[in-house]
Amino acid sequence: MTSARISDLASHAGQSVTVRGWVTHLRSSGKVAFVVLRDGTGVLQTVLVKNAVAPEVWERFSHLTQETCIAVTGEVRADARAPGGYEMGLNDLTVIGESPLDYPIQPKEHGIDFLLDNRHFWLRTPRQVAIMRIRSEIEQAIQDFFYERGFLRVDTPILTAAIGERSGLFSTEYFEEGNAYLAQTGQLYGEAAAAAFGKIYTFGPTFRAEKSKTRRHLTEFWMIEPEVAFNDSEDNMKLQEDFVSFLVQRVLERRPAELKEVERDVTKLENIKAPFPRINYTDAVATLQAKGSAVQWGDDLGAEDEALLVADYDRPIFIVNYPKEAKAFYMKENPDDPRTVLCNDCLAPEGYGEIIGGSQREDDLGKILHRLREEKLPEAAYDWYLALRKYGTFPHAGFGLGLERTVAWIVGSQHIRECIAFPRMMHRLRP
């Protein structure tokens, strides 16, 4: 007997095949029954007629429960009444793995805490399957975008000495070396690699021990960080807008069924094309003050301010050249206004907020040393990073795109935690 995956059943119409999967719905009308199963590639409705199957098959059917793993055999036929357009007239049914009656996920609304406690099962539901497929599509698109443009992927270490951003670090014992810290960014290694390979990107998990409890934060998240030798801040933004547009267009082209499953308004995504508006920080402050915000020049922009700015646009926007006090030590001083640095945030539309932080990097050894000392960072920990400015320093720029935030925006999710298979948050380490 031929076995098939549900997604391939159209090519088996009229044939008898075996499909294996998990029971999602059971419906019975006495002598006609429906068993709906899921195999990860799709959903199949099978039809069981009591008088047309062996008594033992009907008996096995009558004991089925939600999520029982089964094998069904029968003829595939087109039927408009079936989800997916094809159904199976069931001849045989065998149980592969039983499922007790207390399976926690029901076909109804559940609270988020309950769902996260049952994430290992929640993942089986249609919306979650669609989100994970879109995430995987985006990950593939990321690889394709950079590969097609001649970038080298460089995998940077996850265990590091204390180096990176200012916010919280996770630490662990590391042999005779004292503590190691989980990487908050691959950027500094990316800069070293850019001098070796010209155009690189990193793509991996990053860790922040921030005590954040918002819809936009995870303690473990995946970040894409390109770094390009000889790019300036404007080149950097051009790369960002091409990149983000590429990801959105790819999902629109290849995952329309999944976008429909998550009920995304795709007309909002169809607008996402380069160029994105660039708003100077100083102009943004003036605009915000005119709109009634209390923000003062020198303040970082709060979530409310960002929402006010992005509300006027139908695509992501760049906020460029923030005051240096608001940003990291490695960002290059703006020659036209030394109070500021050559950087940008990219804010997604529809209130999804910051998805990218990027900058041209400070390439002057004296200036970066000065900033490092202003920030009271441990100079010794940065010795190799500073040496990049000593031996053949070079202008370069890069950015970091948060994968889960990007997925949340593209699928229209209210929460980042359904955009990664097993989210890690301040109070959640399992499953």
Added chain:
RNA sequence: UGGGGUGUAGCUCAAUGGCAGAGCGCCGCACUGUUAAUGCGGUGGUUGUAGGUUCGACUCCUACCGCCCCAGCCA
């Protein structure tokens, strides 16, 4: 770490100081085309924990715990 909210059946929620309930799930019966099937019947509780006020507490008070939302930090 601040501000706000919340915690009652397996799940989602009612019960505003006076007998702890509903829907869903689950179990049983009926039903030959269901789409979260339907109809009838049944099952289900240490009201987060500890203390206090009261004749009487799911309800009011105190502390603790969990969770949610917002802010900050950032991606």
